[in-house]
Amino acid sequence: MEGGDQEERRTDEPRERRPLFEATADALRAWVVEQGHQAYRVRQIHHWAFHRRAESFEAMTDLPLDLRRRLAAEWSLFATEVAYHGASADGTDKLLLKCRDGRRIECVLMTEEHRRTVCVSTQVGCGMGCVFCASGLKGVERNLTTAEIVDQVLQAQNLLPAGESASHIVVMGMGESLANLDALLAALDRICSADDGLGMSQRRVTISTVGLPEKIRKLAARDRQYHLAVSLHAPTEELRNELVPVNEKVGLTAVIEAADDYFRITGRQVTYEYVMLGGVNDRHEHALALGRLLRGRKSHVNLIPYNPVSGLPFLRPDPDGVRRFVATLRDRGVSATVRKTKGQAIDAACGQLRRRFESAAVAEPAPISASVS
Numbered sequence: 554m555e556g557g558d559q560e561e562r563r564t565d566e567p568r569e570r571r572p573l574f575e576a577t578a579d580a581l582r583a584w585v586v587e588q589g590h591q592a593y594r595v596r597q598i599h600h601w602a603f604h605r606r607a608e609s610f611e612a613m614t615d616l617p618l619d620l621r622r623r624l625a626a627e628w629s630l631f632a633t634e635v636a637y638h639g640a641s642a643d644g645t646d647k648l649l650l651k652c653r654d655g656r657r658i659e660c661v662l663m664t665e666e667h668r669r670t671v672c673v674s675t676q677v678g679c680g681m682g683c684v685f686c687a688s689g690l691k692g693v694e695r696n697l698t699t700a701e702i703v704d705q706v707l708q709a710q711n712l713l714p715a716g717e718s719a720s721h722i723v724v725m726g727m728g729e730s731l732a733n734l735d736a737l738l739a740a741l742d743r744i745c746s747a748d749d750g751l752g753m754s755q756r757r758v759t760i761s762t763v764g765l766p767e768k769i770r771k772l773a774a775r776d777r778q779y780h781l782a783v784s785l786h787a788p789t790e791e792l793r794n795e796l797v798p799v800n801e802k803v804g805l806t807a808v809i810e811a812a813d814d815y816f817r818i819t820g821r822q823v824t825y826e827y828v829m830l831g832g833v834n835d836r837h838e839h840a841l842a843l844g845r846l847l848r849g850r851k852s853h854v855n856l857i858p859y860n861p862v863s864g865l866p867f868l869r870p871d872p873d874g875v876r877r878f879v880a881t882l883r884d885r886g887v888s889a890t891v892r893k894t895k896g897q898a899i900d901a902a903c904g905q906l907r908r909r910f911e912s913a914a915v916a917e918p919a920p921i922s923a924s925v926s
């Protein structure tokens with residue numbers, strides 16, 4: 554067979570085509586101009602992808618046919634495909650997406666009255682090793698690419714009724730967000746761009762981190778309005794070392810100093826997340842210590858009742874204890890709320906769905922739209 558034929562066939566294979574959202578909008582404009590078309594076509598492409606839910610370049614009917622063909626030959630609109638969709642009666646949808654290398658990543662869509670929030674992952678697995686979390690049980694495999702992060706928002710948005718868009722993003726899925734800061738920011742900036750994305754306000758995006766001080770400062774220096782949530786989980790160095798092993802290297806004080814800097818530089822109030830593990834970090838003494846630690850800071854505490862992970866020894870906290878914990882914090886002038894737990898029926902806590910698939914050794918994805926409510 555001649556080499557030329559082989560070349561031709563290779564370009565036909567989807568795997569060879571670059572994911573569109575790996576390229577910056579400017580790089581795409583340069584490419585479109587190289588193809589002999591006008592740069593404004595890129596804005597049309599983005600409008601189709603983010604607002605009109607095009608599933609292929611072919612469907613972008615106001616683009617010249619020649620450009621659609623060139624696009625389809627060189628780029629792929631999505632970097633992932635839906636491997637599984639679980640829908641729960643409380644308005645939570647969980648998607649398992651299959652990447653080109655066969656790895657699976659999770660994202661969740663939470664629908665409430667006025668909010669349609671997409672929870673996105675930033676890594677396959679996680680290297681932080683928090684002892685209660687399913688994502689880190691097998692360490693980190695790799696960072697997600699920008700296109701794989703953008704994809705999660707587009708794929709989740711496709712589950713919404715026509716005409717509705719994602720209104721908020723929380724970066725609280727699998728992985729340590731700030732360990733993949735560059736790809737994450739490129740994805741979020743694209744999504745928030747009015748011309749080349751969804752036009753989502755930066756203030757509606759929350760980045761959750763285990764608390765990597767240097768990365769927090771790097772993010773603050775980028776001059777964005779993203780909301781920062783820091784996973785604290787313990788009010789003392791000792792207990793945090795036990796629950797969040799990376800704390801041994803970082804230190805609770807350094808995390809809080811970096812969060813203070815984030816607030817000072819961006820003007821955005823920081824949220825502290827605190828997963829409540831029954832009998833471990835949810836006692837009155839912990840509430841008192843947390844109150845002392847955060848008193849006088851303009852921050853907010855989000856208490857998250859533990860979502861049990863099979864095989865891990867932790868328990869959900871007692872609901873009365875949670876109420877007392879909140880009251881203790883508030884009495885000390887520390888703003889605090891309890892997060893509603895959603896999506897338990899579909900393993901919506903980070904890393905749980907992927908884990909269920911892996912432990913069941915499911916070679917091929919379960920049928921799409923399996924309802925498990």
Ligand code: SAH
Nearest residue numbers: 686725728729761762763784826859860902
């Ligand atoms: N690595 C980042 C973001 C991913 S986890 C971080 O640490 O913040 C998002 C939040 O969910 C974190 O606060 C994490 O501690 C919490 N979480 C993980 N497993 C959980 C579980 N089983 N139940 C409740 N919250 C959990």
